[in-house]
Amino acid sequence: MAKSALNSSAFDDTRNERERAPDELLAAGVAHGLVRRGTSGRTVLRALGGICGLRAHGWKDDAVRIATLLYDGLRYGAVGHGQLDRDTSEQRHQRQVTPVV
Known part of the structure; x- marks a missing residue:
């Protein structure tokens, strides 16, 4: 079976760096x-x-909400969770925080 171009070792460095x-x-x-x-x-x-x-x-609105959920999930359980950023997800969304998509 032929190896696809995307699975080529030529992309290994980029994949490793991206991760x-x-x-x-x-x-x-x-x-x-x-x-x-x-x-x-x-x-x-x-x-x-x-x-x-x-x-x-x-x-776009869904992407903002999902990205906020992801961000909030990463912070949940962190040692300093809530000490620096007390905004709720909805408060951030209301300020029209738009991620680059």
Whole structure:
């Protein structure tokens, strides 16, 4: 069976770098008590990828709500959870926080 171009070893460095960057960001968040332990960058990237796949009517509002849910979930159980950002998800949404999608 032929190896597809996307599974080529030529993309291994890019894949590894793409997964390493969010792991480093998450580790920094854990170190500062802002993000809970136990979530990998790969998982976060997959979740964000799912958000980017939304295309039904109202998808932008849904994307903001889902990204906020993801962010809130990463903070849940963190050592410093709630100490720096006391806004609720709805308050952030009302300010029209729009992620880059």
